Structure formats: structure tokens, C-alpha cells
Amino acid sequence: MVEMNGAIKVGAYALGLAVVFGGALGAGRLAGPVGGAAAESSPGAGAERGAGQDAGAGADHGGHQEAGQETGQGTAAAKALTLPAGLQVSQGGYMLMPETDEVTVGKKTDFRFTVIGPDGSPVTGFTTQHDKKLHFIVVRRDLTGFQHLHPTQLGGGVWSVPLDLPSAGEYRAFADFAPEGAQPLTLGMDLSVAGDYRPEPPAVPAETAKVGDYTVTLTGDLIPGRTSMLTLSIAKGGEPVTDLQPYLAAYGHLVALRDGDLAYLHVHPDGEPGDGRTVPGPNITFYAEVPSAGTYGLYLDFKHAGTVRTAVFTAATSPDPEGNGATAPSGDGHGHSHQP
């Protein structure tokens, strides 16, 4: 069920989607100046300042490395201070703590974990975001096997999720949540699954992905350090799909993971069901900003005919600033209010 390239995985999992990972890097960042986003939604930023001398120091001095790619943006320094989400197991005083020692390949495991708060105790209060109090993403480090799950809350701050990893390997798990009274946060932890592990070779970037009877086409370019418009167009049996269903308040949810370190970026579509301008397909428009050049795994969750499906893409960033998705399809009525 998990493949690499155009692959797909249909929703036996609760491929829900959701969210907010993007609080820090997605919606907030896309909607405005990075400095503003960092101030308003980034547990990340606050956490980095508090938790990481490394982050601060690195940004101050190492920021020059990326400055070249961000020429003209004027916010290079601010961006350099913002660490992508999901790279740390502890951030802002919160820590992701597994309670389950082992996950056996091919065997469903009741995987449990807690989020330890600044006071050293398990966090029990979470703010609902996009219908869920915690969004849990698991993916193998070679970008295959993406799963988006929604754990249930047990007592004492313990979260439980049935986890079925069909292949051995090194995985990364992300918990996206917002403690009550605190900013949303995405923490990441490693999961090792013993067995015969054969990393998939890097997938070749492709503009189309198939999932079941559906073909999803990606247009637009990822430009490092800039906001890029991406359009994902969904067809079934060669016919455009125009009756997508809302799923957690959107017609599509897109997660991007950077190849190499799995930096995590959740991107929201431009427009939402019921806003009077957003149509239910075939095109879903996103504004994404990737933090650096490189290769990214893109995972689009969409719902149609009652089922949530995930289309998987591999995309390489484009060096051409003029290639920004300015020419992407625009006949779907979407505005561009989110574009800076």
C-alpha cells in the first residue's frame, strides 16, 4: 500500500488531514510577513529562542548561507530565525515522550506517547485544531509510507494510536497539537522498526500521481524562500472531479516533507468550502513556501465519494524565480489574497 512515487495510499488509515502543522510554517507564514507569523503563531520561534542557543546562533551567523536565495525578499534575516517545524523532539518546553518501546513490522501496535509540559508533567489539555486535538503523522525516512492518524486520548495525558507499519526501517513521527493556552507546536521523534530494511531510491519528481482511479496533476514551481502557488488538479477516469467533499474544513490538505531531514511543512489551500468563491474541484490551490532548495515529498489528502485518499508527489525546487506559479490555472475563481 505504500509506494514511492506516484503512489498512493487509500484511506484505511484515518488519513485525515489536517492541519495545522502549519501554524508556524503554513498558514501563518503564508499569510503574511514571516516576522509576523513568527510572532503570532510560532511556538517554533518562541521555542527556538528559549530552547536553542544553537538556533539563534546559527541563524545569526549561518543565515548568510541562505541569503543568496532570498535576495530581494527583505526578510532573509527573519526567515533564518525560523526553524522549520518537526525537527525537534523537544521545543518550547514541551517534549514528545514515547511510552511504547517497540513497534513490530507488519503488526498493529497500540502505540502510546505523552507530551510532557514545561512543568515536567504530562499535558492533559489540548485545544482542538481542525476538528482534532492532536494530529499524528508517520512517514519512513525515505519519504515512503506516509500516514496521517488521529490518536485518542487516554487518561493522564497518554495518547494511543493503532500503528501498523508494513515495512521495516527508520521512521519519523510528528505530533501536531496546541496545548491549552499555548501556541500550536509540531514535535518530531524517530521510530525504528527492526527488520529487513531496503530504502527506496529517491523518487523521480513527477507532475502526476495516481491513487486508485484518480490522477492528480501538480502545476506550479517550488521556489525556495518565496511563496509559490501550487495547483493540484484532480481527475477520475480522465474526467475532472468537480464535487470534492470538505474534509476537516478544506477541499485538500497538503503536507510537504524535505528530503534529507524531514523538515515539516503543512500548507493550506487558498479558500475554503462555503466561502462563496472556492469551488469543489477539480483544482485546489495552495500557497507554499519551502525553506530551502532541495527535494520535497508532497502528500495531498482529499475526499471524494466519501473516501479520503492521499496522492504522493516528489517535487524538486526550481531555481528560476520567474517560474513562480504565476501562470498556474486560475479559472477556478480563487483569489490571490494570500499572496504577498
Ligand SMILES: [Cu+2]
Ligand atoms: Cu490530522
